[in-house]
Amino acid sequence: MTEQELIYTLALQHVPKIGDITAKKLISHCGSGEAVFKEKKQNLLKIEGIGTIVINELFETNHLNAAEGELNFIKNNNISYWYFTDYLYPEKLKHCIDGPILLFYSGNINLRNQNIISVVGTRKITTQGISFCENLIETLTPYNPIIVSGFAYGTDITAQKGAVKNNLQTIGCLAHGLNQIYPKAHKKYVHDIEKNGGFMTDFWSSDVFDRNNFLKRNRIIAGLSEATVVIESAEKGGSLVTVEIANSYNREVFAVPGRTTDSQSVGCNNLIKHQKAHLLSNPLDVPYMLNWNLETDKKPSVQKKLFVKLDDFEKVIYNYLKENNKQQLDVIALNCNMPTFKVASLLLNMELKGVIRPLPGKQFEII
Incomplete structure (x- = not known):
């Protein structure tokens, strides 16, 4: 241009x-x-x-x-930008009718051929929420995803710090121009994020900072990624707006359930109850539902790791597949006398351990 x-x-x-x-x-x-x-x-x-x-x-x-x-x-200020028809303009955002015609960014962002998820939630995240969020990022690290969030207090910064810790790209979507950082307390994280990731916005340096900007910003958080994960949310909150936008884009949404008495779980529980989000109890549910593959799956040949330790449930599945060759998920669950959701989680664990591999049609076989 x-x-x-x-x-x-x-x-x-x-x-x-x-x-x-x-x-x-x-x-x-x-x-x-x-x-x-x-x-x-x-x-x-x-x-x-x-x-x-x-x-x-x-x-x-x-x-x-x-x-x-x-x-x-x-x-x-050496600000970079993408025009909405550019080749490098975020691919998934191109499919959003209200995606920005110009998107400004800073840092070292590479979106090509990457798994991308958004992680959002309350600013008043609990210790349980922090623990789940950190575990989620760490568990997904082998899939090398880009972690998108809003750089706000609570869930956002927890997810982005987790990405930096695990050497993953992370993108902070800002509700203001690139001439400032909000909240100011997060300035200390800017260097690390821009080193392996960066910041995006469609706001100008001259735009007045306004709380309504956050709602507009949320469409970029939802639009950049193939799925949005809500860690915790009260009955009302900005993360629920992001979910509504993600649903309107036909993107996947995951929500972490909590006790009915926990105020910061009400929003997530309601999303699950009204079928606006998948229940997320195990981080490995994310790559399974999104059909992500590990880098090792792309190699010409994969050898089974020796002396892999399997738990009792995994041994049941392993022995069943050993005797019956490749089988579908539902068939495995039926014959191993386990719930389908549990078998799905176990299969993902076994895939990460390198003892089974997924096949088309939700089939699995021993490597």
């Missing part, structure tokens, strides 16, 4: 009555952001959903002036 085209695209993004959906419609019709501003008003009025109020606002001169100011900020 040329500098001139970037200015016009920024100007289009600056128009308050034009959101990302309308902006994409205008760009699609005219060919580019610059072409939108150079198109005749009467032709723009022929576009469905574009009225005189929007057109009059579009041609206010302050938008181009503001765009030039933001361009200077981008250049002076």
